[in-house]
Amino acid sequence: MELIEIKGVYKEYETAVALRGVDLVVGSGTWCSVVGPSGSGKSTLLNIIGGLDSPTKGQVFVDGADLGALSEDALARFRRERIGFVFQQSYLIPYLSSVDNVMLAQYFHSMPDRLEAEEALRRVGLAHRLGHRPGELSGGEQQRVCIARALINSPRLLLADEPTGNLDRENTRLMLELLKRLHEEERFTIILVTHDPYVSKWAQRIVTMEDGKVIKDEPLYY
Amino acid sequence: MTGRKWFYHVLTSALRQRKGRVAVAVLSVGIASTVVVSAVGLSSGIRRLLGGELKAYGANMIVSKKGGHIDAAMLDALKGIAGIEEFSPQLYSPVSLNGLPVGPDGQVEMIGMTGAHSLNVSGRFPGEGEVLIGADLRAGLGLKTGDSVKLGGSVMTVSGFVETGGPEDKAVILPLPSAQRLTGLEGKISAVLIRGRPGTLDETAKVIASVMPDADVKTLRQVAGAEESFLRKIELLLALVTVVVVGASAISVSSTMSATVLERLREIGLMKALGGTKKGIGRFYLMEAVIIGAGGGTAGFLTGFVSAQAVSKGAFGSYISMPVYLVPVSIVTGLVIAVAASALPLRAALIEKPSVVLRGE
Numbered sequence: 044m045e046l047i048e049i050k051g052v053y054k055e056y057e058t059a060v061a062l063r064g065v066d067l068v069v070g071s072g073t074w075c076s077v078v079g080p081s082g083s084g085k086s087t088l089l090n091i092i093g094g095l096d097s098p099t100k101g102q103v104f105v106d107g108a109d110l111g112a113l114s115e116d117a118l119a120r121f122r123r124e125r126i127g128f129v130f131q132q133s134y135l136i137p138y139l140s141s142v143d144n145v146m147l148a149q150y151f152h153s154m155p156d157r158l159e160a161e162e163a164l165r166r167v168g169l170a171h172r173l174g175h176r177p178g179e180l181s182g183g184e185q186q187r188v189c190i191a192r193a194l195i196n197s198p199r200l201l202l203a204d205e206p207t208g209n210l211d212r213e214n215t216r217l218m219l220e221l222l223k224r225l226h227e228e229e230r231f232t233i234i235l236v237t238h239d240p241y242v243s244k245w246a247q248r249i250v251t252m253e254d255g256k257v258i259k260d261e262p263l264y265y
Numbered sequence: 266m267t268g269r270k271w272f273y274h275v276l277t278s279a280l281r282q283r284k285g286r287v288a289v290a291v292l293s294v295g296i297a298s299t300v301v302v303s304a305v306g307l308s309s310g311i312r313r314l315l316g317g318e319l320k321a322y323g324a325n326m327i328v329s330k331k332g333g334h335i336d337a338a339m340l341d342a343l344k345g346i347a348g349i350e351e352f353s354p355q356l357y358s359p360v361s362l363n364g365l366p367v368g369p370d371g372q373v374e375m376i377g378m379t380g381a382h383s384l385n386v387s388g389r390f391p392g393e394g395e396v397l398i399g400a401d402l403r404a405g406l407g408l409k410t411g412d413s414v415k416l417g418g419s420v421m422t423v424s425g426f427v428e429t430g431g432p433e434d435k436a437v438i439l440p441l442p443s444a445q446r447l448t449g450l451e452g453k454i455s456a457v458l459i460r461g462r463p464g465t466l467d468e469t470a471k472v473i474a475s476v477m478p479d480a481d482v483k484t485l486r487q488v489a490g491a492e493e494s495f496l497r498k499i500e501l502l503l504a505l506v507t508v509v510v511v512g513a514s515a516i517s518v519s520s521t522m523s524a525t526v527l528e529r530l531r532e533i534g535l536m537k538a539l540g541g542t543k544k545g546i547g548r549f550y551l552m553e554a555v556i557i558g559a560g561g562g563t564a565g566f567l568t569g570f571v572s573a574q575a576v577s578k579g580a581f582g583s584y585i586s587m588p589v590y591l592v593p594v595s596i597v598t599g600l601v602i603a604v605a606a607s608a609l610p611l612r613a614a615l616i617e618k619p620s621v622v623l624r625g626e
Contacts, residue, residue, distance in 0.1 A: 095538060096620040116542050123540020134535045134623070138282030139275065146271065151540045155271040176282075192539075 046071040046200060046232045047092060052101030054087050054255075061087040062098070063255035069248075071199070074226055074233040076243035079252035085236040086204050088252070092234060093126050093202045094118045106199050123152045127193030127231075131205035133185035135177040142173045145192045152196040163191040167221055183214035187221065194225060203235040207242050219245045276552055286525055291561045293521040294603050297514035298565020298595045302587075303573040304507035305594065310585040311499055314577060324353070324458035325466060325488040328473060328480045334453035335480060342476040343457065348469030350460045353382050356441060357455040358448045360417045363406065373402060374436040375416070377444020382458075384433065388425015390440075396421040397438040400428035417447055463492040515602055522557070522606035526550060526614065533614045534622030543615040554607035555600060562599025566592055 047069040054062040061084045069075050077085045090096035091103055094110050103110045106125050113121060135144045145160040161173055167187040177185055186206055193201055203222075207215040223245060226233055237243050244263065251259035266274075280287050307314075328335070334356075343352055356377035381390045388410050391397050396416060398408055403426050408414065412423045416437060427433050445451045461469045466489050470482045526533075529550075536546045570587055577585040614622050 090620040093538070095623070096618050119537070119540050119542045121540075122538065126540075128538050130623070132531075134531060134538075136275075136532055136535070138278050143275070143278065146266075147275070147536070148539045150268060150271050150275075151536070151545065154268060155266045157266060 044071045045069065046073075046106055047234070048102075048104040049088075049092070050102045050104075052088075052091060052098045052103060054084070054091065054096070055099045061255055062091075065101070065252075065255070065257055067250065067257060067260075069232060069234065071232055072230045073248055074223075074235070074246045075248045075250060076246035077234060077236045077250045077252060078238060078240070078243045081238065083252040084255040085238075085252055089202050089204050089234060089236050092200075093128060094122050095128075123148075123196065125199050127196070127198040127201045129186065129189045129193050129201065129203040129206045131208040133177060133182070133189050135185055135188060137177050140174045140176055141169060141180065141188045141191075144177070144188055145195050148192045148195050160191075160195060163195045164188065166225070167191045181214075182209050183217060186210065186214075186218055190218070190221065190225070194229070194231070197229070197231075199231055201231055201233045203233065205237055206235065207237070207239065212241075215239075215242065272548070272552075276549065276556075279549070279553060280556065287557060290518075290521050290525055290557045290603070291564065293514075293518045294558055294561025294599045295564040295568065297511060297518050297602055298562045298599045299569040299572060300507065300510045300514055301598050302566050302569025302591050302595045303576065304503060304510070306569065306573040306585060306587045306591055307576060308500055308503045308507070309588050310577065311496070311503065314581040314583065314585060315496060315499065323488065324460055325463070325485050325492065326459040326461045326470060326473075327456055327483050327485065328459060328477060329456040329483075330480050334450060334455060335457070335477070337452050337454050339477050339480075340454075340457065343459075343473065346469060346472050346476070348462045348465040348472065350462055351382070352457050352459045353378055353380070354441060354454040354457050356444045356448065356450060356453065358444065358450070360437065360447070361415075362402065362437060363415050373399075374432065375444055375447070376433065376436050376438045377441040377448075377454075378438060379441050381427075384427050384429060384438075386425050386427050388423075391421075391424040391438070391443075392440065393443060394421055395424040395439070397425050397427050398423055399434040399436045399438075400426060401434045402437065419447060461489075463489065463496055511598075515606075518602045519606035522554065522603055523610045526607050526610040530614055530622050533611075534619050534624075537615075537619035537622060547611055547615055550607060550611050551604060554603045558600035558603030559596055560599070561603065562596035565599055566595035569595060 045068050047067065049065055049067040052062050052065045053060070065084070065088060077088065079085050087096065091098050092105060094113070097111065105121070108121055110118065110121070136147060139147065141164055142157060142160045145163055146155040146157065149155045149160060164170065164173055167190055169184060169187055169191070172180060172184055177188070180188065207218055210218060219242065222233065233246070235242070235246060243249050246263060248260070248262045250257055337354060340354055343349055358375050360373060360375040362373050386397060388397070396414060398414070402408070408423055410423055410425060413420050414423060421439070427438060441454070445453065466484045470484055473482045474480070533546060573587060574584050577583065
């Protein structure tokens with residue numbers, strides 16, 4: 044069953060073209076890495092799949108929803124109910140504790156539940172950091188809070204944009220192991236943008252982009 | 266935890282953890298409210314404050330009775346009239362002084378009055394058996410304090426002298442009861458000089474005419490006009506200063522409040538990515554602006570009150586009574602400035618695509 048279906052997507056800015064007719068289909072439960080050089084359109088594609096940006100031309104279907112047909116409020120609902128985001132920068136609210144940052148996603152989704160948020164942080168190995176604010180956490184710990192926040196509402200799709208870009212190799216490995224475990228347990232779909240070959244190889248499928256186009260699409264097997 | 270509880274939890278966390286920023290914003294709003302409160306407070310009390318200064322202009326109304334005297338018992342009717350600041354009943358009568366031909370017909374004017382009021386007296390206001398001498402008579406007769414003078418058939422002691430540059434300089438002044446006894450006009454007065462509150466003279470004249478129907482009430486237009494013109498200029502000046510300073514403060518507050526929103530663009534972008542709607546996200550920041558505005562407005566009222574009192578005491582020698590409506594005016598001023606200044610950058614961030622806001626653009 045397909046979770047994502049992208050048909051002829053273009054994204055043009057005033058001074059540049061980021062995507063030039065991208066077609067892509069991703070099945071439910073797949074871990075797919077999107078790789079390519081800087082400026083190849085990886086992050087733009089991810090933003091469009093997540094409803095953070097809109098294409099200039101083409102159609103995007105995610106979990107049955109035609110994103111181009113959704114109103115602004117419906118798009119917000121789509122994001123909170125079906126998508127979890129992890130970015131290269133942690134984007135945590137600096138004045139909230141780890142557990143409060145996770146509860147923020149619950150607040151926009153339905154109802155904040157402290158016990159559930161604490162459990163989500165325990166699952167990513169942060170049981171001892173529940174009350175710490177982002178400034179008191181290491182980069183790896185911050186990204187684990189972001190993973191807990193992204194998955195707290197049980198999304199069907201996790202979109203990760205260079206999530207290990209600011210981490211050293213050991214923390215990168217720990218984070219990928221965590222993602223792998225959670226992916227195996229919950230079977231959500233992952234689209235992970237990276238330029239790091241080590242990171243891309245944890246996926247089941249690698250899509251390579253260059254100059255706004257998909258130039259290679261190959262499956263990997265563990 | 267309910268959504269409402271969580272909302273206030275995030276709000277108080279944002280205020281607690283960003284104490285410095287919040288303090289600067291509250292201070293900024295407070296300064297604008299301080300200016301509004303002190304300027305409006307001073308403006309509203311300026312007529313009363315300047316009343317003392319304007320008394321130097323003297324009476325601005327006169328009540329008399331054509332071809333006769335007013336019954337002194339009628340004065341009680343004047344006491345309850347709001348527009349009257351003070352009044353001076355007077356009795357005028359020609360009298361001979363030391364039997365000398367000092368006036369055109371060998372007589373001078375005697376004025377009986379109840380106190381010195383705005384007269385410039387050297388010595389003291391006369392008591393029983395005493396008299397004040399006008400400056401021109403003093404020079405002509407070579408009198409000094411303590412000398413005796415013959416006023417009509419009575420001998421009186423000079424208690425002091427008066428110089429006004431007006432008709433009083435050619436008159437003798439004595440207490441009203443003495444003048445009434447000397448002239449045989451007990452219980453009678455010639456006129457009442459009234460110091461009416463500037464700006465209300467016409468209304469006050471109508472009220473006086475209604476309680477003293479036999480009397481002729483006149484407003485001294487030259488005095489009243491000069492006072493009113495002076496007060497209007499002062500009020501206009503205060504209003505202009507208020508507008509300019511509030512405008513400058515509002516710009517300063519706007520930039521401070523805008524900066525507090527702009528530095529949190531990524532935060533707003535993140536909330537959009539997490540699925541927050543414009544309304545849901547905007548509520549956090551607008552409520553914060555409301556708290557900052559209310560805090561600044563309240564602080565502004567207190568500091569505005571204190572500074573208005575300091576200015577009033579320093580410039581006019583008395584404290585000012587501030588209108589109660591300045592409390593809500595100050596708070597509403599703070600709220601309007603804080604919310605309006607936050608709303609513009611917030612709206613710009615909320616209508617932008619999340620990917621753009623997340624980049625901090």
